[in-house]
Amino acid sequence: MRVIVPLQSFVLGHGVHHQIKGQLSPSSSSSSSIRSSIVRTALVSSSSPAVVSSRATSMYSREHESPGHVGFSKCLDDPYDRTTNPNGVVQLGIAENLLAMDLVKEWISENVKASLIDSEVSRLVPYHPYDGILELKTALAAFMGQVMLESISLDPSQMIITAGATSAIETLSFCLADPGDAVLIPSPYYRGYDRNLKWRAGVETIPVPCRSIDNFRLSISSLELAYNQAKKQGVKVRAVFLLNPSNPIGNLIDRETMHELLDFVTEKNIHLVSDEVFAGSNHGTDEFVSIADVAHTEGFDKTRVHIIFGLSKVLSLPGFRIGVICSFNKNVLETGKKFARFFSVSVPTQRLLVSMLSDVNFVQKYIEIKKKRIRRMYELFVEGLGQFGINCFPSSAGYYCWVDMSNLMRSNSEKGELELWDKLLNISKINVTPGSECRCVDPGWFRICFTTITEDDIPIVMERIKRITNKQ
Numbered sequence: 001m002r003v004i005v006p007l008q009s010f011v012l013g014h015g016v017h018h019q020i021k022g023q024l025s026p027s028s029s030s031s032s033s034i035r036s037s038i039v040r041t042a043l044v045s046s047s048s049p050a051v052v053s054s055r056a057t058s059m060y061s062r063e064h065e066s067p068g069h070v071g072f073s074k075c076l077d078d079p080y081d082r083t084t085n086p087n088g089v090v091q092l093g094i095a096e097n098l099l100a101m102d103l104v105k106e107w108i109s110e111n112v113k114a115s116l117i118d119s120e121v122s123r124l125v126p127y128h129p130y131d132g133i134l135e136l137k138t139a140l141a142a143f144m145g146q147v148m149l150e151s152i153s154l155d156p157s158q159m160i161i162t163a164g165a166t167s168a169i170e171t172l173s174f175c176l177a178d179p180g181d182a183v184l185i186p187s188p189y190y191r192g193y194d195r196n197l198k199w200r201a202g203v204e205t206i207p208v209p210c211r212s213i214d215n216f217r218l219s220i221s222s223l224e225l226a227y228n229q230a231k232k233q234g235v236k237v238r239a240v241f242l243l244n245p246s247n248p249i250g251n252l253i254d255r256e257t258m259h260e261l262l263d264f265v266t267e268k269n270i271h272l273v274s275d276e277v278f279a280g281s282n283h284g285t286d287e288f289v290s291i292a293d294v295a296h297t298e299g300f301d302k303t304r305v306h307i308i309f310g311l312s313k314v315l316s317l318p319g320f321r322i323g324v325i326c327s328f329n330k331n332v333l334e335t336g337k338k339f340a341r342f343f344s345v346s347v348p349t350q351r352l353l354v355s356m357l358s359d360v361n362f363v364q365k366y367i368e369i370k371k372k373r374i375r376r377m378y379e380l381f382v383e384g385l386g387q388f389g390i391n392c393f394p395s396s397a398g399y400y401c402w403v404d405m406s407n408l409m410r411s412n413s414e415k416g417e418l419e420l421w422d423k424l425l426n427i428s429k430i431n432v433t434p435g436s437e438c439r440c441v442d443p444g445w446f447r448i449c450f451t452t453i454t455e456d457d458i459p460i461v462m463e464r465i466k467r468i469t470n471k472q
């Protein structure tokens, strides 16, 4: 029931009477609008808050209390800047690469006019296919060949452009599974997966633990075990989702394991989705191999194989929101294209990227320089942490170190890990990702991203980590 507060008492009660007193004469033309605005304010301030759905409430509270969100908010409230805010919180919790932004900036300043402003308006403004313009698909296919795929060439008709890889993951979950079905994901894995699969598509995630004692290698027997357990509980497993290169570990899946995985999904008659967004960010000596390559050369049924890619990592353009689904399955492609209405990318963005991706010299130079810079930061980080007896898993890809800090924990448990994360955030003032957020079963591992800062910031970060190593 709405309660109408008497105008005078409301006005006086809020101490604004004197400000508006002279304007309240009935003959004044503005008085009625002032009066109705005050009545509206009174109504608003006395009514119950507008109710949102229970779905929205539960999503909000789950996300809001997660370490990922808490750390992110701290960084937004008090962001570190070497000159303007040297005591602020350092953001090492986002896999974003700022190390090669100068190269992107240079390319944009030299090319944006020709590729966008001088373009025919009819090429930018009208409706275009929601699943992406053909020119971008063609450019992306060539680009992917340049950075990741050796032996197969992708056909643009097998691609759907999405608003970032996030939408690609969600679309595949809609296409491959029904609400309540599940997918197996070797863990630890990028924390966004739980959100991207569950929130709207209602698909359950079953982590398949890879242990530190096994060098985080995926074993097919663990997959088999997880599959059989789900089956016993009446849960239908529809797919395996694989992250290659891995986020957060930074390792690469070898051909032999991919072979075993393809055998596994064939035997179970399920799908295999390979998230390859970190292809082109490998900085070590290990070779990156795409699942498409293995499926193609070894003669597997490709209709159960789907690849997720995008430009957020490889070209460090997360703000452009470009992802892509590459699939060899006609039904998935047709359905995904229908879904594309919900996540299409603006045509001016697509046109600009056609020009950028077609600039083969730029792409080559960018990838080469970026890899060198990542490798240097990786080595400096590993060396810096080594001074405190903190070891990193030997990674060869990604923008992060996978760090074992278990010797700094008071108890060898998830609780001990979160206590340490809290100290890192509030005493060291660095935001990192605790392994439990990535469903790691061994406590004490943390993902620390190093591409959001510069080389000059490393001594500052190390000094801050020292604060907590002395306090045990």
Ligand SMILES: Cc1ncc(COP(=O)(O)O)c(C=O)c1O
Pocket: 095, 163, 164, 165, 166, 167, 190, 192, 243, 247, 275, 277, 310, 311, 312, 318, 321, 322, 323
């Ligand atoms: C493995 C992986 N897949 C997908 C995404 C989502 O990428 P996008 O920002 O393009 O949605 C991320 C982002 O960090 C990621 O790490």
